[in-house]
Amino acid sequence: MAIQTGDYHALVTNMQAQSSQQRLPLRAMFELTYRCNFACIHCYNSASQKASKSSEEVSTRDACLIIDQIRDLGCFVLGFTGGEVFVRPDAMEIFQYAKRSGFQVIIYTNGYYINESIADELAALAPNKVDISIHGKSAQVFERITQRPGSRDRVFRAIELLVERGVRVGLKSNLFADNADEMAAIKQFADSIGAFHRLSSEFFARNDRSPEPYRYQLEPEEVHRILEELYPKQQNGASQIVSRADGLDDDSVTQMPENHMPRSAAPLFHCGVGRSGLVVTPFGEVKPCLEFDQPTFSIKEYSLAGCWEKIVEFTDQVNATEDCECHTCELEPHCDSCPASRYLATGSVAKCDPYARRKAEFKRSRVGARDSAGVDRLMPGTAFVPVFSSVVAESAGGCGSCAKSCS
């Protein structure tokens, strides 16, 4: 047959492999705004970003022109994030334009503004996923994190409205000491509505390197203990969690992936930065990834393709650096630190991120504690519960540059 119904996962995986090889961004993340009606205590956006004005952001027309350029570059999966995307009154118009342009559209939102009317519009749009953060089941815990009274009920109502209309919903949570006791209830809730649930135990410094979010970071031993309770080993020994490269599995110890190189030989950016993913800021700039905004390039000045070339040049230049501490570190096979996390933690992409080190030490101590599939399923990182298998590929991380759960 001349037409084939795409095996979605296989198609995206294949395109991802090819685009990475040819250094074409298959996935992009468009930060529509940094403004947000929540003040989440762990947010990685800086105070100055959140205080930016709508007048500084790209107009609807410019956003659409940027989407055209992203498309021309060969991008297939386009995520929209913020801030809170729905503080922009033109958000839906932009999503519709992206959908009409042939993108697989993912919308990251806190859900607060999704009322019946927006839910109807989202149902008509049929994005691949609407991804909503829920960091607590009770109002007390939820709102202690979002710092917005009344937010818990609004968000849960939004989820209900979307599910009623058949919109595919993803839920994500960050693991805090404060919400650990509610995580089982959140997971149960996600299961009950058939939603994909992503759990991350990683926190990033704010984009201006303010370390505030690290205050909430649990130590690896604690994360492991909580995950062990949350995802008890199934009787048949099968892994209940789809493991990803950012920490759940530690295959690199005994089972080197085909493309895995020891850090001593691998480039510093061994993720999708400058290879298969890009991020556009609300101000019409391109930056390497959601966490990492050094350097940024103006689309007006260079065009999107020109900015992408500059990001590629930048990563090549950084990759040529030889003095990264990882190159000689004995923990390297267990470590999933990346240049962005190292930069945010230390101010240098080449210096050791202390939390990543503690995590790697813990992982090393766990070698041998694997399940029958050969995977230590409960390593700190991001947990993936496979409900919609085809969404899995689209749900990792934010910009798609890595599997971290930053958006």
Added chain:
Amino acid sequence: MNRNAVWRKNPDMVTRVIERETILLPVYRTSEEIDAIYTLNESAAAVWELIDGKRTVRQIEAAILGQFNAITEEAQETLDELLKDLREIKAIL
């Protein structure tokens, strides 16, 4: 198949060519069909290019014969099958 029929692309079917894959993406579908994407092989992609609401099936066939050096009978059969498939997925109207 009527050789004088003229088909046009459904505007709700977006075409993307990514990494040499021609992909048809239906927009505004129900949630269950979100993952309904279709890939075209080389000859199907060539036919798809030629469908413009103006050319007849006969004209498309002639163009394809020139392009792919195919035997008339076989080409006709393949084209008919393709157009049937495209109609089924509502890619052409």
